[in-house]
Amino acid sequence: MSTYTAPLRDMQFVLNEIAGLEEICALPGNEEVSVELVESILDEASKFATGVLDPINRGGDNVGSKCEAGVVTTAPGFKDAYKLFCETGWNAMPFDPEFGGQGLPAAVTMAVNEMWKSSNMAFALCPMLTGGAIEAIAHHASDELKQKYLPKMVEGTWSGTMNLTEPNAGSDLAAIISKAKPAGDGTFLVSGTKIFITWGENDCAENIIHLVLARLPDAPPGLKGISLFLVPKFLVNDDGSLGKRNDLICPSIEHKLGIHGSPTAVMSFGENEGAVGYLIGEENKGVGYMFTMMNHARVNVGLEGVGIAERAYQHALWYARERVQGKIIGDTSNEKKTILHHPDVRRLLMECKARTEAMRTLAYYAAAQIDKAKAGVPGAQARIDLLTPVVKGWSTEQGVELSSTALQVFGGVGFVEETGAAQYYRDSRITTIYEGTTAIQANDLVGRKLAREKVPGAAMKTLLAEMSADAEAIAANPQLATIAANLKNGVNALSTASDWILANYDAAPAAVHAGSVPFLKLTGIVVGGWLMAMSAQVAAQRIAEGSSDSFYTAKLATANYFAAHQLPFAAAYAAEVMGGADSVFALDEPLF
Numbered sequence: 001m002s003t004y005t006a007p008l009r010d011m012q013f014v015l016n017e018i019a020g021l022e023e024i025c026a027l028p029g030n031e032e033v034s035v036e037l038v039e040s041i042l043d044e045a046s047k048f049a050t051g052v053l054d055p056i057n058r059g060g061d062n063v064g065s066k067c068e069a070g071v072v073t074t075a076p077g078f079k080d081a082y083k084l085f086c087e088t089g090w091n092a093m094p095f096d097p098e099f100g101g102q103g104l105p106a107a108v109t110m111a112v113n114e115m116w117k118s119s120n121m122a123f124a125l126c127p128m129l130t131g132g133a134i135e136a137i138a139h140h141a142s143d144e145l146k147q148k149y150l151p152k153m154v155e156g157t158w159s160g161t162m163n164l165t166e167p168n169a170g171s172d173l174a175a176i177i178s179k180a181k182p183a184g185d186g187t188f189l190v191s192g193t194k195i196f197i198t199w200g201e202n203d204c205a206e207n208i209i210h211l212v213l214a215r216l217p218d219a220p221p222g223l224k225g226i227s228l229f230l231v232p233k234f235l236v237n238d239d240g241s242l243g244k245r246n247d248l249i250c251p252s253i254e255h256k257l258g259i260h261g262s263p264t265a266v267m268s269f270g271e272n273e274g275a276v277g278y279l280i281g282e283e284n285k286g287v288g289y290m291f292t293m294m295n296h297a298r299v300n301v302g303l304e305g306v307g308i309a310e311r312a313y314q315h316a317l318w319y320a321r322e323r324v325q326g327k328i329i330g331d332t333s334n335e336k337k338t339i340l341h342h343p344d345v346r347r348l349l350m351e352c353k354a355r356t357e358a359m360r361t362l363a364y365y366a367a368a369q370i371d372k373a374k375a376g377v378p379g380a381q382a383r384i385d386l387l388t389p390v391v392k393g394w395s396t397e398q399g400v401e402l403s404s405t406a407l408q409v410f411g412g413v414g415f416v417e418e419t420g421a422a423q424y425y426r427d428s429r430i431t432t433i434y435e436g437t438t439a440i441q442a443n444d445l446v447g448r449k450l451a452r453e454k455v456p457g458a459a460m461k462t463l464l465a466e467m468s469a470d471a472e473a474i475a476a477n478p479q480l481a482t483i484a485a486n487l488k489n490g491v492n493a494l495s496t497a498s499d500w501i502l503a504n505y506d507a508a509p510a511a512v513h514a515g516s517v518p519f520l521k522l523t524g525i526v527v528g529g530w531l532m533a534m535s536a537q538v539a540a541q542r543i544a545e546g547s548s549d550s551f552y553t554a555k556l557a558t559a560n561y562f563a564a565h566q567l568p569f570a571a572a573y574a575a576e577v578m579g580g581a582d583s584v585f586a587l588d589e590p591l592f
């Protein structure tokens, strides 16, 4: 078995030389953060990921969580690891110091979170959901609720969940039927069944703070009639101590393809007198508030794509260095060599390495935009709004593809559970589904973020202009000529497809949405290709300055690989977007 080693050099490169960590440290509120401090945080996090989370990942898969009579027992080692995780302050990292957080920038949290996702994605879901709930409470709840709940949630002693999904309300939240009625004392009684609730019940946290979407009596139909409630597992007394058990239970957890270590709960609220809930913000505005949580979670689920691809790659590389098989094409020696020397195994590994680096660069770049937007830097909010569905949709689709590519390196034993390669493939498969499927991300991208933007297409056009100017600038260096040419073609393809969507959205929305997922992939490849090109430019400059750090040579190679093997797909995706709708609708329904 391989052991997870955090790719610290690449993480630091992306943070420092692409995402602009120094600039982020200089933003108001980040005065106490420095490049040196971040380096030591990443070092410590890597030790925790390698030493604590990675070793319990297999057990999480093999044994998983269990539920008996409403009590969930997490997989071996998870409870202790969670306790240590909280005690060592990892849970509190990104949150407001007012509530006990460390207030670290999103870009730094992104790198640290990648390590949790690589080493144990099922475990990492607990702090991820808690983090989303904290964001929603911090932005929208009353001061009283914030003071009562946030310190313990920031600490991690209490975990958080997000209760949207119901048997008939998945992608379509307008179909939610869970109810809430005023109890007469300012609180509400919540009832209904939620399904698929991540870490909805667990034995790691002392209390579980559920954020639940439900309808008040006489609420308008659809999305405009849904409110958000804070519903704790144990009621909390005024002095902060735990009171009586609330009227909610977890009747069962799901048996799943992957992430067995993460308990996915059915949650039943208010089977008796009604679960006591507290309204967050105003009535009927719950979906908007929940989006605060979902945007946080969407970027984080995108990061799962990066983390799982990195871990699967490391595992495949370990095997490729061990396994001896077959004669190497073109090798005239009679030496037995490992499969790493087969041209196609090299290709598989380059696919994993280059594409994972591109995804990482996009994720950290997006996080830097979150930090800049928070500080009011012009244009940053528009950029992160545009890129959130791309980080989520593109990176998770790639995470699935690359964990499959990594499994291929193992040959037959990859399909056999003992090697562990299959777990990464199975775990990755959920990432394109939860937090809004890839189709939902693509709808968001072509709809709200492009055609229905306040000034339609404005954010995309600003990005296209920036990428185009960078492609021109890079072309001046003959060493980067191929990268620049392929990037230019990619940017042109994205520009043409964007214009087509803007021109056709009103008259033919179904035709546009038939190509929305290919458009999302096109955007991911071009933006990823742009960031890899910028990485190549930095690497070339460092080498020209005399650096002998082989990291830069490797970065040039992976950037070249991405330009040669991924950017050419941009033209094909653009063609699919603009010319594929008729064939999508070519079959009458009975002919399926």
Ligand SMILES: Cc1cc2nc3c(=O)[nH]c(=O)nc-3n(C[C@H](O)[C@H](O)[C@H](O)COP(=O)(O)OP(=O)(O)OC[C@H]3O[C@@H](n4cnc5c(N)ncnc54)[C@H](O)[C@@H]3O)c2cc1C
Pocket: 162, 163, 164, 165, 169, 170, 171, 172, 195, 196, 197, 198, 199, 256, 264, 430, 433, 434, 435, 436, 437, 438, 439, 440, 443
């Ligand atoms: C392991 C796991 C953990 C989860 N964790 C949580 C959680 O913590 N909290 C929570 O509330 N939910 C959670 N979910 C639920 C998850 O978010 C939903 O499963 C997901 O949003 C899809 O909804 P659905 O399953 O009802 O599928 P459906 O909405 O029925 O979708 C089925 C198919 O139709 C497509 N489709 C649907 N609508 C559209 C559309 N408008 N345009 C194009 N295509 C469309 C989808 O892309 C999909 O391919 C979890 C699910 C799982 C499996």
